[in-house]
Amino acid sequence: MRSDWFFGNASLSATAFGLLAFFFAGCATVRNPALDRARDAYETARRDPGVAGRAAVALDKTRMTLEQAERVWATEKDVSEVEHLGYLAEKRAEIARVTARQRLAADEILGLRPQRE
Amino acid sequence: MATIKPGMMRRPSALRPMAAITCLIILVAFQISGCSTTKPPTETLASAELTMRTAVEARADELAPMDLQRAREKLERSKKAMASGKYEEARRLAEIAQVEAELAEVKADAEITRRAADGLRQAVDALRQEMERGMVRGTSTGTPKE
Numbered sequence: 001m002r003s004d005w006f007f008g009n010a011s012l013s014a015t016a017f018g019l020l021a022f023f024f025a026g027c028a029t030v031r032n033p034a035l036d037r038a039r040d041a042y043e044t045a046r047r048d049p050g051v052a053g054r055a056a057v058a059l060d061k062t063r064m065t066l067e068q069a070e071r072v073w074a075t076e077k078d079v080s081e082v083e084h085l086g087y088l089a090e091k092r093a094e095i096a097r098v099t100a101r102q103r104l105a106a107d108e109i110l111g112l113r114p115q116r117e
Numbered sequence: 118m119a120t121i122k123p124g125m126m127r128r129p130s131a132l133r134p135m136a137a138i139t140c141l142i143i144l145v146a147f148q149i150s151g152c153s154t155t156k157p158p159t160e161t162l163a164s165a166e167l168t169m170r171t172a173v174e175a176r177a178d179e180l181a182p183m184d185l186q187r188a189r190e191k192l193e194r195s196k197k198a199m200a201s202g203k204y205e206e207a208r209r210l211a212e213i214a215q216v217e218a219e220l221a222e223v224k225a226d227a228e229i230t231r232r233a234a235d236g237l238r239q240a241v242d243a244l245r246q247e248m249e250r251g252m253v254r255g256t257s258t259g260t261p262k263e
Contacts, residue, residue: 016141084209091216095223102227105234112237 032079034086035069041093042066051096054103058096065089157199158208165192165215172222181224188217 042062045051051059069085072078169188177185195210 013137016137084212088212088216091213091220095216095220098220098223098227102223102230105227105230108234109230109237112234112241 032073032082032086034083035073038066038069038086038089038093041090045093045096048097048100050104051100053100055096055099058092058099062089062092062096065092155204155208157204158211161208161211161215162192162195162199165195165211165218168215168218168222172218172225175222175225176229177218177221177225179225180228181221184217184221184224188214188221191217 042059045059045062065085066089069082069089072085073082165188169185169192172181172185172188191210191214195207195214198204198207198210
């Protein structure tokens with residue numbers, strides 16, 4: 001009776017095993033909304049030929065942040081960190097879009113110039 | 118000796134679940150804390166501050182005020198978190214300030230370039246119209262000057 005003041009030895013091991021399995025294997029099928037949004041933002045930017053052609057570096061930075069978020073989600077399941085990285089990836093995708101817009105306007109200036117001369 | 122023996126017999130068996138639970142608590146604590154030994158994010162904060170200044174130089178407070186304000190807010194909160202030893206929070210806020218300041222900067226750049234393109238397009242259109250009028254009036258009036 002003394003040895004199982006909390007749990008029987010067998011059920012204790014079972015609980016421990018269950019908890020460990022939960023933490024390490026995690027709930028692999030659970031989706032993270034922030035990560036989904038970041039993936040969407042990256043995919044949309046990547047498919048836009050204007051963005052892919054004019055803001056490749058900003059797009060690369062977006063992909064790297066997204067990959068980091070995916071890694072943290074897959075290994076540590078740290079929800080708040082994944083949400084944080086997802087937000088950063090979304091902002092990076094927006095930076096890529098705006099950069100592309102800026103370069104498009106710059107191209108327009110270069111295209112207009114010869115007509116003036 | 119006879120009185121000690123039952124105590125010694127009992128001890129290990131009573132200790133085992135206790136030890137198991139302690140181990141579990143430590144493990145769970147590690148999982149929750151993310152096993153991170155957080156250092157002050159000095160470099161991240163410095164980098165965010167620098168990007169902030171770059172954005173101001175790019176006239177972001179005039180051309181992308183909302184984004185710049187958002188970044189400035191995060192930077193202030195990051196500094197406060199840093200001062201009170203909340204390094205994890207300080208790092209995240211500095212990282213957010215960094216991207217928001219970058220966004221403000223590129224928005225300002227894009228706006229300046231767009232305005233330049235618009236101005237040039239209008240000038241080219243006006244010139245073209247002037248040239249067309251000049252051609253209609255005939256060559257005696259001369260070609261329009263630039």
